Amino acid sequence: METECTYCGSDIERHDPVFVNEGTNTSDSQAGQFCNYACLTAYVEEEGLATGAACEWP
Template structure:
């Protein structure tokens, strides 16, 4: 499997707040458990974190640690 990396357009918008991503510190996210689909861009970690919380994306995916 290979993934092609391209730079988004200068007018690309944040998936969460719809701000221009390059006006901030952009982050590209891909779901690589499903053939690395199209990237989703967020303008910063705060928007990515808010998206994760509001979409409940951590439910069922929490790592467990045991000292045993």
């Protein structure tokens, strides 16, 4: 199993890992894993994932 942070590439198990899934119900579509919420937030902002997506969920 890979333990690299999606954002910064550090070993997430040395921190307080946060996992993100894409989609609604499936647990096998993991979109990313991060050291902590700081990396998660930075990744989302950098990728623009928060822009325009919030109101389009079914």
